[in-house]
Each structure stands twice: as structure tokens, then as C-alpha cells.
Amino acid sequence: MRMTSPAIAAVVTGLLAASVTTTAAQESIFVPNLTYRTGPFSNSGIPIANGISDYFAMLNARDGGIGGVKVLFEECETGYRNEKGVECYEALKSKKPVVINPWSTGITLALIPKAAVDRIPILSMAYGLSASAIGQEFPWVFNPPATYWDGLSMIMKYIGDKEGGLEKLRGKTIGYIYFDGGYGLEPVPLLEQYAKDYGFTVKKYPVSPADMQNQSGLWLGVRRDRPNWMVMWGWGAMNPSAVQEAAKINFPMDRFVGIWWSGSEDDARPASAGAKGYLSLNFNTVGANFPAIQDILTHVVAKGLSQTPRDKVGENLYNRGVLNAALIAEAIRNAQGLTGKKVVDATDVRRGLETLKITAARWKELGLENFAGPLEVTCSDHNGHHAAYMQQWDGTKWVKASDWITPMKDKVQPLLDAAANDYVSKNQPWPKRTEACDA
Amino acid sequence: MFYRETGQFKTTYAADQALFPIAQDRIGIMLILAVAFVLVPLWASNFMIESLLIPVLVLSLAAIGLNLVVGYTGLLSLGTGGFMGVGAYACYKLAIAFPETNIVLLIVVSGFFSAAVGALFGLPSLRIKGFYLAVATLAAQFFLSWCFIRVPWLYNYNISASIEVPTRTWFGIPVTGPTATPTTRYLVALSIVVLMTLLASNLIRGRIGRMWMAVRDMDIAAELIGIKLYQTKLLAFAVSSFYCGVAGAMMAFLWLGSAESESFSINQSFMVLFMVIIGGLGSLVGNFFGAALIWGLPVLLRFVPAWLGLSVRPATVEHLTFMILGALIIVFLIVEPNGLARLWQIAKQKLRVWPFPY
Numbered sequence: 001m002r003m004t005s006p007a008i009a010a011v012v013t014g015l016l017a018a019s020v021t022t023t024a025a026q027e028s029i030f031v032p033n034l035t036y037r038t039g040p041f042s043n044s045g046i047p048i049a050n051g052i053s054d055y056f057a058m059l060n061a062r063d064g065g066i067g068g069v070k071v072l073f074e075e076c077e078t079g080y081r082n083e084k085g086v087e088c089y090e091a092l093k094s095k096k097p098v099v100i101n102p103w104s105t106g107i108t109l110a111l112i113p114k115a116a117v118d119r120i121p122i123l124s125m126a127y128g129l130s131a132s133a134i135g136q137e138f139p140w141v142f143n144p145p146a147t148y149w150d151g152l153s154m155i156m157k158y159i160g161d162k163e164g165g166l167e168k169l170r171g172k173t174i175g176y177i178y179f180d181g182g183y184g185l186e187p188v189p190l191l192e193q194y195a196k197d198y199g200f201t202v203k204k205y206p207v208s209p210a211d212m213q214n215q216s217g218l219w220l221g222v223r224r225d226r227p228n229w230m231v232m233w234g235w236g237a238m239n240p241s242a243v244q245e246a247a248k249i250n251f252p253m254d255r256f257v258g259i260w261w262s263g264s265e266d267d268a269r270p271a272s273a274g275a276k277g278y279l280s281l282n283f284n285t286v287g288a289n290f291p292a293i294q295d296i297l298t299h300v301v302a303k304g305l306s307q308t309p310r311d312k313v314g315e316n317l318y319n320r321g322v323l324n325a326a327l328i329a330e331a332i333r334n335a336q337g338l339t340g341k342k343v344v345d346a347t348d349v350r351r352g353l354e355t356l357k358i359t360a361a362r363w364k365e366l367g368l369e370n371f372a373g374p375l376e377v378t379c380s381d382h383n384g385h386h387a388a389y390m391q392q393w394d395g396t397k398w399v400k401a402s403d404w405i406t407p408m409k410d411k412v413q414p415l416l417d418a419a420a421n422d423y424v425s426k427n428q429p430w431p432k433r434t435e436a437c438d439a
Numbered sequence: 440m441f442y443r444e445t446g447q448f449k450t451t452y453a454a455d456q457a458l459f460p461i462a463q464d465r466i467g468i469m470l471i472l473a474v475a476f477v478l479v480p481l482w483a484s485n486f487m488i489e490s491l492l493i494p495v496l497v498l499s500l501a502a503i504g505l506n507l508v509v510g511y512t513g514l515l516s517l518g519t520g521g522f523m524g525v526g527a528y529a530c531y532k533l534a535i536a537f538p539e540t541n542i543v544l545l546i547v548v549s550g551f552f553s554a555a556v557g558a559l560f561g562l563p564s565l566r567i568k569g570f571y572l573a574v575a576t577l578a579a580q581f582f583l584s585w586c587f588i589r590v591p592w593l594y595n596y597n598i599s600a601s602i603e604v605p606t607r608t609w610f611g612i613p614v615t616g617p618t619a620t621p622t623t624r625y626l627v628a629l630s631i632v633v634l635m636t637l638l639a640s641n642l643i644r645g646r647i648g649r650m651w652m653a654v655r656d657m658d659i660a661a662e663l664i665g666i667k668l669y670q671t672k673l674l675a676f677a678v679s680s681f682y683c684g685v686a687g688a689m690m691a692f693l694w695l696g697s698a699e700s701e702s703f704s705i706n707q708s709f710m711v712l713f714m715v716i717i718g719g720l721g722s723l724v725g726n727f728f729g730a731a732l733i734w735g736l737p738v739l740l741r742f743v744p745a746w747l748g749l750s751v752r753p754a755t756v757e758h759l760t761f762m763i764l765g766a767l768i769i770v771f772l773i774v775e776p777n778g779l780a781r782l783w784q785i786a787k788q789k790l791r792v793w794p795f796p797y
Contacts, residue, residue: 037754038761077753082702086695087490087738094486109601110697113617129599180588182599182699189598206588209701307752419598426535426595427603 027343028072029065031056031328032092033101039079040212041236043266044317048103049075050308051321054296057306059329061299066329067336069343080236082106089114098335098349099123099328105183108141115140116431121350123331125324126151126260126283130186131419133383135354138420139435142353144327145283145375145386148233149415150407151259152187154281156194157405158257158390159229170199175227177218177234177242180206184233187259190415191231203227212238219245232258239267247274253393254279260388264317268393276395283388284323284372286398288314292367293322316391316398323372330366331356338438354379355438373404379437385409442790458640475629480622488621491738495730496628497689502714502726503639504682509712510720511643512675513655514564518557518576519683519711521583524703525553526684527691528593531602534615534692535595542607542614543627546692550685556583557680564672580705587700601699604692615692624693631689635682640723642678651675652721683711710734717771719778728779736764 033052036045056073065071074095076088085107089100100115100122102108108128115122116139124132124143132141146154159174160166176191178184184206195202203225205218215238222230230251234242239262246256254277258267263280271278288294293314300306301313312318335344335352344352356377363369376384385407392401424430442463449455459465479492505519530549534542560579564572587593594602606616613619614627642648650671653661662668691698710733718729737760744751751759775782789796 035754037752038757075753077757079757082695082697082699083494087494090486090489091741094484105599106601106699106701109599109603109699110695113603113696117617131598181701182601185588185600186598208584210705422598423603426597427605429606 028070029332029343030072030074030095030097031099031332032074032076032088032095032097034078034085034088034103034107035075036078036080036103038077039081040209041080043240044236044261044264045080045103047264047266047308047312047315047317048321048324050306050312051318051323052101052325053321054300054306054308054313055292055322055325055329057300058292058296061303061305062295066332067342071329071332078104078107080104080106082110086110093118093120096345098332098344098346099353101125101324101328102128105129105186106181109182112138112141113427119350120346121353123324123328123353125320125327127183129419129423131416131423133381133385133416134420135378135380135382136433137424137430138382139354139433140350142356142377142382144356144377144382144384145373146388146407147383147385147412147416148183148186148259149190149412150383150385150409151281151388152190152194152231153408153411154388154405155231155257155259157408158279158402161402166194166198169228171201172229173201173203173225173227175203175205175222175225175230177205177207177222177230177232179212179233179235179238180208183235187233190411193411193415207234207238207242212236213241215241215245216248219249219251222246222251223249228255230256232256232262234258234262234267239264240270243268243275243278244271246278247271253277257281257390260320263391263398265315265398268398273395275393278393279390279401280393280398281388282316282391282398283386284316284319285370286314286316286319286391290368290371292326292371293319295367296322319371322368326366326368326371327353327356327358327375330358330362350435351438353377354382385412442787442793444791456644458637458644472633476626480626485621488625491735493621493625493628493694494734495727496625496632497686497694498711498714498730498734499727500632500635500689501683501686501711502718502730503636503723504679504684504686505711506715506718506720506722506726507639507643507651507682508675508679509715510722511648511655512651512672514561514672514675515569515573516576516676516679517573517705517708517712518560518579518583520703520705520707521580522553522557522680522683523687523690523707524583524587524698524700525556525680526550526687527698527703528587528602529553529684530688530692531604531698532593532595534605534607538605538607541609542692543609543631546631546688547685549688550681553684553687554677554681557683558673558677561673561676561680564676565669577705580708584700584704587703599699601697602691603697604695615696617696628689628693631685635685636723639682643723647674655721713768717768717778719780722778722780724783725778725780728783732767732779733764736760736767 035049036042056071060070078084078088089111100120102111105127108124111122122141126146128143130147130149132138132143133147163169191202232242256278258280260281263282268275268278301310331349331352334355335348338351339348358375360374363371373387375386387404387406389404390402391398444461447462501523508514508516526549529552530546533545563575588600594600604615606613606618650666653666654671714729714733717732719725740760741756
């Protein structure tokens, strides 16, 4: 019945006080990142965390921060667990972060209702809740450049292209292997819609979090069902296992397509030559031949300030992290421009995110020419529904396998609106948007 | 010197049967309750309440539930996570179906759903024991986890397969949802935990608890002296699941604010089981110790490097925490196999004779 003793409480308060004083630096912008460098998702989490931290370290070293203000960067380890994610958020909240990157769909879902209350924007870059693209209902949540539904529609477009038209899919079978949780379940309604519209069959292969590395039974099922295409929504340890198992049953790899989170080099590499032909959607370019990434190499990696091995700089998920950091930096610059302040806070950065517009010319100015497609976020559209391209594993690296594919907005938008309405109606009373729009 | 019962004479049966027969214990518990109910809300930071105290309260309650069946009745259960999930999902369905009903009442009522499911999965305990029963309850865990994803009705056909806690108020003050302050949620959680702990301690001291312990110590002998095994075992499962269910509902509604199947996975079951073992099988206070150690220590260890002025990467801290916690568990189990509760008892015994041990 004794739950706390005064002595423990004293120690706790001491610890907390100490932790607050060490980070109370003036004249800086606090950008935390939730990471998972540990646990079963660390193979995906580490390169992303490295990309983000290196980009901010580079900005601090090269430009003295953003607009003359140093970026105070801090990581909090979640291990991809929701409880730890919420704990991290609470710990970071008191230090006035300007934006939160949850890096997990589950953590994003837990934080979305808190965002409007605590007035801290969430940037869930192409993950999280698809419906949060609706800016009118989710003024504090941003998920550019594309939603999962956009991703699926792009994959369907690619498949249709290879089959000679989506109509040709009639009577065929598409297998869907997915992470059995919110992340993998989200595309299902749209996939079933497509199946109805084009007359193909969907076979679903769920992978539970406990069985991510144990998929041989599942792939025996795939061999029996003989789907014409396999589409994958995987993450963490699930990806390399799936690619290896697919190679083992000699599934035609050029008919196995992953979403952008299933396209790390380390996902394909373990299957070595067997993975040749494996496809994955992507919205950032792979490689280190960009002035900004070269700057990371000179200012950060060469000086030993990075946790990244040199040969991993420029890999796909590392660049994904750089892209995420570049979006934040650009939002902070926007906020500084909008407010005229140098040290911007979370409300300013929300406005900065809402007016995010990176043209091809701007990417070039940032030293990231052709690093990603042009990107625009508006007051009503917090996503943008931007294009992505298909990349293919050639046995040692990713090569571009298609042009930029635009999503089918006509299929996605009705689902988005319905989902946003549904979310808001289930979470009554949902706060009405009071934030004004910047033109 | 300070902790002696000498001179405290009991003149009535009621006084002799009191929950805390020793005056110092009564003062101690009053002090702790005063600190928990008054000082903590006044002084503790939001982070401490949100990330340390609420989780420890919720997990303590789950551990009490598990301890009733494992520690007191001697039936090994690995379904705790699943039973917590039943409580959480039941509470969600109830809160959506009856938006006007008091949410605290719903949190407690959702425990009954969990109790029913728990009793159902407790049926194998009538025929099998020990590790075989553990495997049967493991099946319950996996089946329930499966339901939380595969039965979309449970999460109201949410596309993300998760439940989002709606805002509910009591006397105009938000108790659940994003606008509820950590202090409000903490006070609600604390009240529920205190009342249910009191209930559990009385259950254990009474006829039912003695029946459970008789079954634990030797079920054939218990049957011979007229205890009906199937009723007793099922009751243990039901009451245990009731506690776990309420803890699960509190976890979703008062702590995390949302939940998905992963929150109630087998890992959760094991974590609660470790709390029970570290805290002490067959002890109530041990559950609080166990929860505080297993949940609280990693939270606090995160701050140690900063406190010492070291700059250690968060991922390294996480690895270190894992190792330190693992080492501590082994040390505790070697030094005191009966758990922290036994250490606490020894400390009290030492205190009785202090400063003149003989």
C-alpha cells in the first residue's frame, strides 16, 4: 500500500530539476526527435535518426543554425513502443519543442489529440493518420508529401502500367502482406475498393509484431495462392525477412512492390542476388551526390560528430531522415520570415509548416537539387498528395525504375474526407479550428 | 524504539482484526495517503505525474490482479495483457455507447466484462495445473490480442485499428481525453487504486482469501475440508481479471489516451508477471514495489547521465537501462527470492528491535 516514499520523491524531483537546468539554453530552437535505435524496429529506425541528427548538426556547424539561431537537437528513445513515446513526449514538452516527429504510426495516433491542446505541431512525414491531411480539422498535424492511400494508388498505377491497363487485372490476384497494426491496416479499405472496381482478388497476409522474423509459413501460403503481384506494407525487422522469404520461394521479384517504408538497402541486401528486381516506392533520391550531403560529410561525419558509418551516408532511409530534417528547417525559416522573430516557437512553426513550399529551384538552393519532388503544404491540405517513383534493387543498390507517378486523387480524396469526418465525429467534442490561415 | 507495538492493547475483537493493528502503521499509511492525495498534486511536475506516477498506479493495480490468481491462488496466468485489453476495449465501447454516463463508473464497470472473459478462460484451471495452465492462459492472451485487431467492431471500425479516448467530464472537469490535466487523471487513478487495494486486502483477509490460499497450498486438502475447487478457482480468475480489466481501462483512459492491440501484447503480460515476482508473490504492498521498480527505474535512469553531467546518447542509456534492470532483477531474486515485499517485512522487523537488536 505504500506507493511512494518521500525519499524517492525527493530524489525524483532532484533528478528532474537537474535535467531541466542543463538544457535551459537561451537563443536556440529546440527540435527533438523520437528515435528507435533499439528494439525490433531499429534496423529501420537507426538510419532515419542518423539522417535527421546529422542534417541539424551540419546546419549548426555550417550556417550557425537556422537564420542565425542554433538548433538544439535532442533524441528520445522510444523503442517504437507507444508507452515510451508518450513518456518521451511528456518529458520533451516542458522544454518547448517547436515540432514533434513521432516516427511511429501508433505514437502519432496517441499524440494527435494532444497536439491541439498543447499547441505543438506534429510532423508525421508520410505516415501516421492519413485523414490528418485535412487541415481544417487537424490544424496541428502535418503529413506531407503523400498519404498511404496516395501510396497505394501509385502502386496500383504502376501495376496497371505493367499489366497494360488496370482493366487487365480482372480475374488476377494481388497479395497484400502487411504489418498487423494501424500502419498496415490503413490501406485495406482502398485496396478492397480497387479490387471491386477492377475485378481482382485480394489475398491478405498479416504479419503480427511478434512474428516479424518468422514468415516462412506465410510465404508457403503465398506459394500455394500464387498471387500475380505482392504488395507490402512492412517496417523494421519484417522487411528483410519478407524479401528473403520471397526470394526463397522464387517469387518473381519484379512483381513484389513495397511502400516507401519497405525500401531500405538493408531490407534487400540480406537476400543478396535473390532480391534483384524487388521494387519499392520512394519520394526521395538515393545517393550522396548532393552539395548538402557533401556538407554533412565534411562538417559532421569527417569530424567524428556523427554516429553514421561513412558508407551509410546517402542510403535511402538516411536520406529520408535528411528530407524530414530539411522540411523542419524550411518550416522554421518560413516561421522566421512570417513573424520576423529569430527564435520562433511552436505556434510560429505551425504557421511555417502550413506555408511550406519547396519548388525545384528551392531544393537547388538548399543544396538538394532533385533530392525530392516539389512540395507544397497549404492551409486546407496538410499533405499535398505529391508524386513518388518506383525504385528497383539491382543486386547491390537501388535504381530508379519509373518516372514520378502521381496519386489518383479522385480515389483518395473521398476516403480522406470520410475518414476525417469519422475521426472527428468519434472524438467529440473535437476542437474547432481557430488558427487563422496564412495566405 | 519508534516502531514498537508494546503497550498497544486490544480490548475488542474489532480492534484486533483491524487492517492496521499497529498505531505506527496507521499513522504511516495516513501520511502516505496525505502525500499522495495532497502534496503530490501540489508539488509534482506534470512529467512526474504523467510518466511515473500514473503508470505505476495502473501497473500496480494490474499486478494486484495478477497476484490474486498467481500469488494467492497459485494458478499461473499469462493472460494479463489480454484481460487488461478486454477492460480497455469494453470501456471504450461503453463510453461511446453511453456518452452521458460517468466515465469513472464506466472504468470500473468495464472490469466486469474482463471478469467474465477471465472466468471463461479460467475454466481449464479446473483440469490442469502449473505450466500446462500457463500455456492455456497463453492461448487466451493470443486469442484476445487477435480479437483486438480482427474484430473491427471492438474499435468501432477505426481505420487505424486503434481506440481514441473521447473527452468525458465529471462535474464539468475533463477526466479523460486530451484536455484532462495530469493531476485530475492522477487523482482519479489514485482513488480507484486505493479503494480497490482496500477491497483486495479485505478479500484476502476474509473467507474468500483463505479459500484461495488453501487451494494454493494444497488443493486436495482444501477440497477435503469442504472448499469447492471449481468455484474457488473460477472466482479467483474472475476477481483477478476484474482488477486487470480496470487497470487496462485506466491504462487507455487515464494514462495513454489511446490504445491499440500492441499495448496489450504478451510483453505486457510478462511485464506484469515480473512485477508480481519481483514485488513478492502473495503480497499486496509488493505489487507497488514491483511496479515502481520495473516501470519507474527505467524512467528515472534516463535522467541519471544528465544529472551526473555526462553526455550519453539516449539509445545507449536505453541499452544500459536494460542491463541494469536485468542485473537488478537477478540480484534481488538471489538476495531475496520472496521479493521486495519480504525485504520490506525484514526491514520492519529490524526497525522493531532497533536500536537494541538481540
